[in-house]
């Protein structure tokens with residue numbers, strides 16, 4: 001067999017073993033295994049999981065899915081779900097899972113002390129349903145050669161006729177956008193939100209496609225003039241030494257929208273213990289680890305997110321360069337409750 005043939009076989013065996021471990025709950029308790037369902041899609045998280053295993057001896061079986069896929073899988077699996085810990089990257093999805101009873105309350109002195117109450121799920125006295133672990137702002141980037149900063153200083157301006165043919169975003173229904181629009185619903189009301197999103201749709205340079213980084217690159221290439229992105233994608237480019245990324249960053253300007261009024265929209269990535277977790281003790285231990293200085297440092301310095309734990313020191317030039325800003329304070333439950341109304345508006349105005 002050729003070398004690459006062996007590599008393929010080894011890879012296939014590894015995948016089969018991982019699948020087996022997930023399917024045999026009885027073996028997990030003895031083996032100290034934690035089944036993690038994660039919607040985090042960030043390379044730097046690998047080190048986090050390895051450090052946890054090194055420190056505790058608890059092996060992590062990871063299932064990677066996006067938020068929607070992950071929640072659907074939990075619903076389908078029901079009581080036989082092997083999931084112990086759930087990581088999601090959107091506040092409204094955390095809220096949805098809480099409402100749908102997919103989590104179980106966690107009482108932990110460490111988590112209650114370290115994670116601010118505003119970044120925790122509902123607590124009926126049994127403990128919080130979920131814990132925010134990091135935050136990210138949704139900002140506007142623009143082509144400094146074509147767009148004036150004053151024309152993009154608020155989210156509302158994305159719909160201004162002055163920006164006709166300039167705006168690019170990923171899909172309107174992506175959780176990052178749905179949550180931003182659901183927060184805007186609080187400021188603009190139902191009719192105002194519809195008018196605004198219709199205007200944004202009219203201003204598009206192209207039909208929505210790709211992820212946030214694709215939008216930033218498209219602004220730098222001149223295909224788009226204005227885009228919306230989570231801060232960590234931008235910070236990743238700011239810290240890159242690749243010449244292509246350097247020229248992207250030189251060309252784009254950044255605005256934290258609505259600093260003069262309600263503040264910039266901030267989203268939350270967080271974790272919870274699954275309703276039917278078999279390894280509850282290990283699951284809580286893992287969440288506590290994610291709130292530790294070491295893990296919070298990874299979120300901040302590895303993946304360019306703001307740590308949920310206030311005392312954690314940043315040593316991230318990109319986050320520091322973005323500076324302090326006024327963040328929006330719409331309650332997460334409200335953002336969650338507005339999502340279906342916003343999706344109906346998106347369908348009506350043709351914002352795919």
Ligand code: FE
Nearest residue numbers: 041089212230
């Ligand atoms: Fe992301």
